[in-house]
Amino acid sequence: MTYDIQSENDFITGPYLVVRVPEDKVDYHALYTIQTDCPDFIVPFNHKSINGQVELVYKTGSQSKLQYFSGELSPREYAELWKSLLEPLLECGDWFMAPDSFVMNTDYLFYDKNNKSIKYVYIPSTERNPENNEFIELAVDVSKMMTVSDAALENKVLRAIIKDFNPVGFLGMLKDHVSEKNVKTGSISYAEMSRDSRAFEAMEVSESLNSAWDHKEDIVVDIRSSKKEEQNAGDVASRGYRFFGGKRKKETKPNIMQPTPLPVIIKNDKKVEPVEFTQNISFVTDGSGLRYIGRSSLPPFIQILIEDGQIFTVGRFDAAVGKKQSNFEFDKKTKAVSRRHAAIERDDEGYKIIDLSSSAGTFVNDKKLQPNTPVRLEAGNRVSFGNSGADYVWEVS
Numbered sequence: 001m002t003y004d005i006q007s008e009n010d011f012i013t014g015p016y017l018v019v020r021v022p023e024d025k026v027d028y029h030a031l032y033t034i035q036t037d038c039p040d041f042i043v044p045f046n047h048k049s050i051n052g053q054v055e056l057v058y059k060t061g062s063q064s065k066l067q068y069f070s071g072e073l074s075p076r077e078y079a080e081l082w083k084s085l086l087e088p089l090l091e092c093g094d095w096f097m098a099p100d101s102f103v104m105n106t107d108y109l110f111y112d113k114n115n116k117s118i119k120y121v122y123i124p125s126t127e128r129n130p131e132n133n134e135f136i137e138l139a140v141d142v143s144k145m146m147t148v149s150d151a152a153l154e155n156k157v158l159r160a161i162i163k164d165f166n167p168v169g170f171l172g173m174l175k176d177h178v179s180e181k182n183v184k185t186g187s188i189s190y191a192e193m194s195r196d197s198r199a200f201e202a203m204e205v206s207e208s209l210n211s212a213w214d215h216k217e218d219i220v221v222d223i224r225s226s227k228k229e230e231q232n233a234g235d236v237a238s239r240g241y242r243f244f245g246g247k248r249k250k251e252t253k254p255n256i257m258q259p260t261p262l263p264v265i266i267k268n269d270k271k272v273e274p275v276e277f278t279q280n281i282s283f284v285t286d287g288s289g290l291r292y293i294g295r296s297s298l299p300p301f302i303q304i305l306i307e308d309g310q311i312f313t314v315g316r317f318d319a320a321v322g323k324k325q326s327n328f329e330f331d332k333k334t335k336a337v338s339r340r341h342a343a344i345e346r347d348d349e350g351y352k353i354i355d356l357s358s359s360a361g362t363f364v365n366d367k368k369l370q371p372n373t374p375v376r377l378e379a380g381n382r383v384s385f386g387n388s389g390a391d392y393v394w395e396v397s
Contacts, residue, residue, distance in 0.1 A: 003019050003125070004020070005017055005018070005019050005108065005121070006019075011370075014061025014062075014371065014372065015060050015061055016057055016058055016059050016060055017057070017108070017121065018056070019055075019056045019121075019123055020050075020054070020056070021053060021123065021124075022053055022054075023049065023052055023054055025125050025127055027124040027125055027126050029096045030095065030096045030101070031047065031054075031124040033095045034095055034124065035047070039092070040117060040119075041117065041120060042119055042122040043058045043059065043063065043120070044059050045058040045059065046059075058121055060110060061370070061372060062114065062357070062371070062372075063111060063112050063113075063372065064113065064343075065107070065109070065110060065111070066111045066145075067109075067145065067311055068111075068340075069111050070145040070311075071146070071325070072147045073146055073148050075153050075177070075178055076178055078146065078148035078150075078153060081118075081142075082157065082170070082171070082174055084117065084118045085138075085142065086167050086171055089167065092122075097122060098128070099135070101123050101125055102120045102122050104134035104135055104138040106142065108120075113357055136162075136165060143157065152177075153177050156177060288303075288305075288351070288397045289301055289303040289304045289395060290302040290304070290394060290395070291392060291393050292391070293382070298330070298389070299330075302314070302328050302392065308346055309347070310345075310346055311345050312344045312346075313326040313340070313342070313343045313356075314326055314328050314342045314344070315337065315339050315340050316334055316338060316339050317330065318332065319332050325339060326340065330390065334388075335386065336359070336360040336385070336387050336388035337360070337388075338358035338360070338386075340356050341355070341356060341358040341362065341385050341386070342355050342356055342358065350376065350396075351376075351377040353374070353377050353383065354369075354372060354375070355370070355373070356372065357371040357372065358386070359386075360387050361387070363382075363387075364377070364383055365382050380394065381394040
């Protein structure tokens with residue numbers, strides 16, 4: 001299923017997405033059920049008929065892209081991430097929804113900070129993808145975004161994705177693996193492995209991911225379901241679009257998002273390691289980034305080394321979490337800067353900055369940004385994280 005998804009912005013309500021579906025292609029059964037009782041795993045939307053089409057408007061203003069929260073997770077967080085991605089596909093039949101009407105693209109996968117949950121964009125259309133392999137492609141993308149400190153778990157997940165994928169079996173494997181770790185069966189964690197062993201595991205995972213990506217067209221999702229589940233699924237199951245049956249589960253999902261590690265840039269066939277800044281650094285480096293304007297002890301320069309399509313996140317260190325969550329983190333005592341404050345994204349036109357629903361806001365030239373709304377950065381722009389002196393000027397190398 002392929003539809004043109006347009007990104008728009010409203011001064012009052014913030015960013016939103018627009019999709020138009022021909023009236024004769026609309027799945028009205030799912031549409032009216034969702035409008036009556038919208039499940040918590042999809043982005044809410046409104047609809048109206050215009051010139052033979054149904055226009056769907058998705059309100060994304062309160063959610064940030066999942067991409068802004070990527071990075072290394074603990075084994076339990078990693079398992080919860082995959083659970084939150086899969087369970088909507090297993091439960092959607094309760095709303096007469098079909099798994100292959102979910103938009104399987106990380107660009108349209110959102111994270112609700114208030115409810116700490118992942119949300120999909122769902123298009124109620126009767127058009128289907130007969131090969132049902134879109135989730136495999138999404139899973140490969142998520143595997144590249146999210147890593148885990150346990151190499152054995154990462155390898156298990158990868159192998160399960162690229163070979164005989166079964167949603168229920170996949171979730172069972174995750175549950176069993178985390179349970180084994182909890183009872184300390186003697187298995188070696190990633191941190192306890194030797195340097196050579198970790199390098200080998202990382203290389204194996206990387207090669208498998210690349211192989212999966214190159215041959216993703218050959219992978220087909222297994223959507224077998226039992227006779228009882230087919231009877232309960234009604235019209236959706238009779239068309240063969242339901243993964244597995246299951247009752248709706250109301251539970252609060254934990255905060256599982258962590259940051260993307262600092263990227264490694266290759267220039268002129270040489271590896272350039274990015275610099276991590278702390279409050280104690282007193283020197284300044286060259287390159288694109290943010291230069292401090294003030295006299296306090298805040299970092300004088302935040303260097304941003306990212307390529308097209310990559311993201312750099314800015315936040316504040318949280319001692320309660322105990323590990324890094326953003327590419328750059330201010331000291332834990334820095335006022336008005338949120339733990340997850342803002343993201344800077346690069347594309348072929350330059351750089352954009354996005355406020356991640358921070359408490360005190362992000363400002364460009366003293367104008368407060370709408371949360372989750374990209375704003376283009378130009379050389380000389382004044383960027384403020386909060387309103388307590390974390391003021392910088394944007395410079396482009």
